[in-house]
Amino acid sequence: MEGGERLLPKGFPRLKNDTFLRAARGEETEHTPVWCMRQAGRYLPEFRETRASQDFFATCQSPKLCCELTLQPLRRFPLDAAIIFSDILVVPQALGMEVVMVPGKGPTFTEPLKEVEDLLKLRQKVDVTAELGYVFQAITLTRHSLEGKVPLIGFSGAPWTLMSYMIEGGGSTTMAKAKSWLYRHPEASHRLLRLLADVIIDYLVGQVAAGAQDFALPYIQDIAQAVKSKLKEEALPLVPMIIFAKDAHYALRDLAHAGYEVVGLDWTIRPQEARAQIGKDVTLQGNLDPCALYAPKEKIGELVKKMLESFGTQRYIANLGHGLYPDMNPEHVGAFVEAVHAHSRHINKHS
Template identity: 50%
Template structure:
């Protein structure tokens, strides 16, 4: 039995005495303890060594006291497992030196045996669960097919992913074949994460907001829907499609138990669009954690009041920034944990 299951209760719509809290990218670059490991080991070495992934995953639980651990890994382990080379260059971001451009490139990717190619992730999850010793739940995750396609076609990060969009618009049949391959891999990957011990899974569609409502349905949500359909009855499932608030109603209709939102939509509007049968997660602007601590405390309380009691998980609207002082992250978490909605 979990000692702290407040996030699971909130995702099930059960009453709790306070709002639960965790932070996207909480296991990582703002923590001095993480930076020590970063100096010693390369990025994928950290991901692929279960003992290191375990240590990094546990750091924010031990240091800032969040209500859940999230697996230390990366969404790009999936394209890697599918056969593409992925380099992660510190302070520059991901590079895929040989991206997909046409039908001939399809011979270079496959739907892999996830136990064979991603077994190190499942080993890490088993170790994390053992070391967590039922203190808090563990969140597993994967990138949404559209977001992964963006990197697999563009070959690097981008603000617009115009090459990825052009690929979808000029070679739609090929794009959908690639999206389906990513989806099939992701379903197998997340199912194996759950089997290894993940208590919750989150699908990150970091670039969903680059698409208008029709394209979001066609290129992203139809594939996320397949993933949620398989996972939602196994464990609570959260969709985070940054910037795609226009489709919150359609995302809620997938049956996912949670929907992440960023800071560009008011909680009241998000609730109106999503309805009352789903838990909302978010939506503090990560940059606001650079404010003085009294300002953070005031702003966090305002966020909690706007969401109201029940069916809300306090989180950031995107990943925590590397420049955030640990004391400020701590203030965010503590303010949420100490806040009680008026009866």
Template identity: 45%
Template sequence: MDAEFPPLQNDLILRAAWGQQVERPPIWVMRQAGRYLPEYHEAKGGRDFFECCRDPEVASTLTLQPIERFAGLLDAAIIFSDILVIPQAMGMVVEMVDKKGPHFPNPLRSPADPQYVDLLRRPVDVAKELDYVYKAITLTRKKLQGRVPLFGFSGAPWTLFCYMVEGGGSKMFKEVKTWIYKYPDETKALLQKISELCVEYLALQVKAGAQLIQVFDSWAGELSPASFKRFSQPYLTYIAKHLPLRLKELGLEPVPMVVFPKGAWYALDAACDMGYNIVGLDWLHDPAEAVKTVGDRPIVLQGNADPGVLYGSHASISEVVAEMVKGFGWASRKKGWIVNLGHGITPFVNPDDLKFFFEEIHRQTKDAQ
């Protein structure tokens, strides 16, 4: 498969992801391709967000922008796409509303909704429906010319379900809480269907050229510990177990897998046993405590600077970097850490401040040798 693409010049993140000791911790950040970059708006032009996702040429251009701007500082690219392409493939309409975010004009309100039965029963051909994502991945791998590896990704079943029933982002999560406490069995049936689609979608991303994958459970923190065990954990575990099996069926080698259960700080121990190679931490975690929780398990941690520090002074950025370098035990371990923010880059960040964050990681980890 990799013979189709230019040889990889920087495999640092792959070696780190498989748990090897490395010369410095690899760096990438969530939402590194996006609206904080002036060149993003130029390339996007008059297209709406999902139009950009569906145009492989535009999606690959946007994916490469941070790699080009921060040349030599980043160790991975992540394909420009969105987690909500799976509900779209299932037949739901999703729009991206300016200054508001994703919007489902016809969200799923109860199991009595005919749409629920349709979503459960209708076969979904993710190979056909999401072909534009695979095309974008293959094109991007070629354009990268081996500079860094490429991430594919998917939303987690729980997070996708939240959007499908809430109709967008939410503060109260009234609708999804109604589902889990009033219709738990119907909830689980749809979560299982979504899980199976995630496995196939991620497998086809790897077939197209993705070299690592991440599963984003952005709303995991809305669940209590008991509810997380019922409505998120089993489906995250299902993906981790079945994706390698599906890759094997397709004649493909396994790739490193990241799980990111944002906000579910109580689930770190469980996340380390789900079958993923890497567990992403949000900024609510103390790195040193997270390292203790991992113990001697062969888990790599990813994270976890507060994205808000990028609005701060360079002195504050340096301090946060120092806390991570110390907390993740970089000087003594030389493994087990992939640098990232604790969530995606927020709007209005100055790209030069992000560049300073990257440079500080390079400088301070070198000094810690």
């Protein structure tokens, strides 16, 4: 840990606000908990100031900076959860791939996977603690620094999401190169997805051991089962898990039975339809269109009220249907968070 003694992943402060965790487990809550995907981000001037002098992935590897960026939105807004500042591409880095952040373009792999033989360049056995220990240190430092204010969410990208980045060399709207691997090299694709899944399982278990209290993980059943099995084996807490898969309205029933406590929704599905497909035994999260935050504050309040009335205030976690955009006004983010608290308490009082 930079600049001081390394903190241990134990002796954490007592949790003062567990509304988010209770909602995730399906327990009754006094108000609907709320957090935002990408809540630590460029829409905050303090985030841009902290990040100004540091390379993006160097920031990800600094527990002290990750902690600071995680805490920044909580100083502004009465959020019910923190999510650790990191990036999904730290996993391909742990496998030995080089990723750089190119201004105006985004994350770029210097040598993406082109042929099946390129898989031999990847680490086949990853010591997750050695390669991703900086994430675990950031989680432990942040849990202590939160002083029990709210729970801390850890996360990972899905194997398919990571595979597509590793083959495309960066973000892609069509994922044509990655999809072509599935058809041209099915066996190699399975090998890569299995390798990624195995690393992700160890990575998530390590996050719980370091102090994460929940997961936002867009993946399938075997990861949920394997993580929970390992947590039991290692006598670690069985944290609730969230699955968020954008544009997956066609697979809601499958997601509901994938072993996750919470299903996150994007803005392309109506709350009533989602509840009808998923049933009452899984908590829903979402799903206001992020662009709604460009509206005037009064309009944001109206949209939040409608969303809460559609989902109901129980077995529900308020969020956007995707992450915050860099040009959003922090005051409008605050209006969203405060409207959730105000309207959910009002609805609960009169129900």
